[in-house]
Amino acid sequence: MPLTFWTLCTLNQNVLQEIIITENLGKSVTTSDGILHILSSIDLIIKSAESVAIIGESGSGKSTLISLLAGLDTPSTGRIVINGHELTALDEDGRALVRNQLIGFVFQSFQLLPSLTALENVMLPLELAGETHAKDIAESLLNRVGLAQRFHHKPKTLSGGEQQRVALARAFAREPAILFADEPTGNLDSKTGAHIIDLLFALNQEHHTTLILVTHDTVLAGHCQRTIKLNAGVLA
Template sequence: MDQSTLSPTMIEAQALSKHFDTEAGRVDLFTGIDLVVTRGESLAVIGRSGAGKSTLLSLLAGLDTPSSGSVSIDGHRIETLDDRQRADLRARKISFIFQSFHLLPELTALDNVRLPLEIRGAENPKHDARQWLDEVGLGERTDHYPSQLSGGEQQRVAIARAFATRPSLLFADEPTGNLDEETGRTIIDQLFRLNAQQGTTLILITHDSELAMRCQRRLRLHNGALTEV
């Protein structure tokens, strides 16, 4: 599709609510959240632990279903899709970077990046994976397993894996949370450099004020409400 015909909206959430039923009664995590994220925007969601940031990310990514309200990703209403269709939408349009890296321990760095490319049907996944590891400075570590890599190196593999499929939308949940300050800054620089190169829509969940300030827009989730910072 011609880029000029694409809607400027990548994500739209309307009256989004999530609650849990516990033995002590119903717990409302958040209620009535409205959110529009434009194509190519970088957005940080901040807030204290337990505020529901990761749950919100799961809802926006179609990994979880809201108690009420709706989420649309690039014009696709999540609640109208079955599990297979949601998985297909994520495979085609979305990538993730997590605090705990989520690399497959039995695969080398190269194969961790290659696997999603193969799933997407890339013409030369091994070549592309190697190029992306070069891009994040790990060209000499392609045959190493996650257990042989430092935390910063593992996160760089995760970044290469996330961008290799050229996603329209990238979710990052505390991407520097397990890293020291200096390594975290390096990861942040690489993340935003690649984001600018590809024009990916970026949604970050973070406690890191420096990371949040790098985003074009910042929202705080507090007491069940999402407000501009």
């Protein structure tokens, strides 16, 4: 007999190590032409330390799916459980707490604060969390991504690849259990993108992070252990 959603939620996570579970996940919005179904009936199980690529054509619902999984948006139907926390039962403050404790992000557009140096950008989430060794941790991570000579440079003086390396250092600074990467090489040339891919997966392996990657790049998707394809809002 197949396991039900609630059976899966109550099983010992040390055995199954399921860090993300969704059941009948859906997202719809009302438009001038009626109801638009962006996602429908998404059932997923993602295990701890697994790397998963979410692929599909533009408009297939990829970015909406990771927004829901990260608690940045709320679904119209279904449930999401992240590391034992049911996101769909939490208010915005509760979802923010789960994000702060468990989740890191890497974006296509880097999302660095322009007024801060590379070091300060990496230190910021650590300082907000009350980490007393924020500078030491940030320096160590920037060294790890090859930016030892760029600590005090602001984003506008860094190349695209350097900015994304700062973003990677920042994403791993708080040791997130789950890292969401949305088109992390989308703004980079192929050579720089390949270097970022290697660095992302090396860091992910070192930190034993669950990686969920949205991409159009089949080469990038091929680095993941598993690929999930969306087609017009449903699992293909």
